[in-house]
Amino acid sequence: MTRSAADPWLNGRPPHLPISSEEGLPAICLLPGDPARVDRAGQVLDDFRLLGQNREFRLGVGRVGAVEVAVCSTGIGGPSTEIALVELARLGVHTVIRTGGMGALAAHIAPGDLCVVTTAVRDGGAAACYADPATPAQSSPEVSAALRAAAASAGETPHDIGVISCDSYYVGEGRPVPGLEGRAAARLAEIESRSVDGMDMECETVLVVGAALGLRVGGILVAHASRATDQWLEDYEPAQLRMLRVAVTAAGELGRAPTEAR
Ligand SMILES: O=P(O)(O)O[C@H]1O[C@H](CO)[C@@H](O)[C@H]1O
Numbered sequence: 001m002t003r004s005a006a007d008p009w010l011n012g013r014p015p016h017l018p019i020s021s022e023e024g025l026p027a028i029c030l031l032p033g034d035p036a037r038v039d040r041a042g043q044v045l046d047d048f049r050l051l052g053q054n055r056e057f058r059l060g061v062g063r064v065g066a067v068e069v070a071v072c073s074t075g076i077g078g079p080s081t082e083i084a085l086v087e088l089a090r091l092g093v094h095t096v097i098r099t100g101g102m103g104a105l106a107a108h109i110a111p112g113d114l115c116v117v118t119t120a121v122r123d124g125g126a127a128a129c130y131a132d133p134a135t136p137a138q139s140s141p142e143v144s145a146a147l148r149a150a151a152a153s154a155g156e157t158p159h160d161i162g163v164i165s166c167d168s169y170y171v172g173e174g175r176p177v178p179g180l181e182g183r184a185a186a187r188l189a190e191i192e193s194r195s196v197d198g199m200d201m202e203c204e205t206v207l208v209v210g211a212a213l214g215l216r217v218g219g220i221l222v223a224h225a226s227r228a229t230d231q232w233l234e235d236y237e238p239a240q241l242r243m244l245r246v247a248v249t250a251a252g253e254l255g256r257a258p259t260e261a262r
């Protein structure tokens, strides 16, 4: 059997994710950007096992109660996130929850705060291949509701937020790269004028590409930093674990009461 360039799966194995369609995946998958967060999610899942890693795509599966949950890192930005989503959908995943970090823009969101993503401003590249730029990036209401309920049961009080997702961390997020300070400042002012609560680099792709593929989509983010107060959370792991606990509980609920993918 030879690999097709147009459809480069071979013997049920996708070209990027370290798994074959014979092994299959659970219907629900958490999507951190950082590969190291896959193992952190494993700390709050039962019977976690790592399936493998290829490039930025680290993949594992575990369980919450009777519900199996996959965790797959997307790497940074739209292109690698699009690849993960398309391959996961073909492997049987129908619900995805981004579990990431963000820079808060709204002054009332402090580093370490949890945020349930309801919408994303479309500022990346990959998602434009899947839906016209006018198509809104929105979480599936049942995914957001499950995340809010899981947070409440853990004693957390997450913010409901809109994020802007863009494919540049430095100048694109208004950081002063030497020689480009003016450009970065103008960019930050432009982002601030859009009235969003935070910025990351993957939510748009998860919401738009996932929806175009017929998946239920959503996201929970923890503020790693505040651009409003210029604070940065150095001891980030406890906040990530709080977020992951909420996401795993929500995944358990969504898996217990499956609805049709939208
Ligand atoms: O916290 P994760 O999911 O890695 O994502 C955030 O961190 C990366 C930037 O450092 C970007 O991918 C951004 O969206």
Ligand SMILES: O=c1cc[nH]c(=O)[nH]1
Residues within 6 Å of the ligand: 101, 102, 103, 104, 169, 173, 199, 200, 201, 224, 225
């Ligand atoms: O400032 C930040 C922090 C996390 N992720 C981002 O994209 N930006």
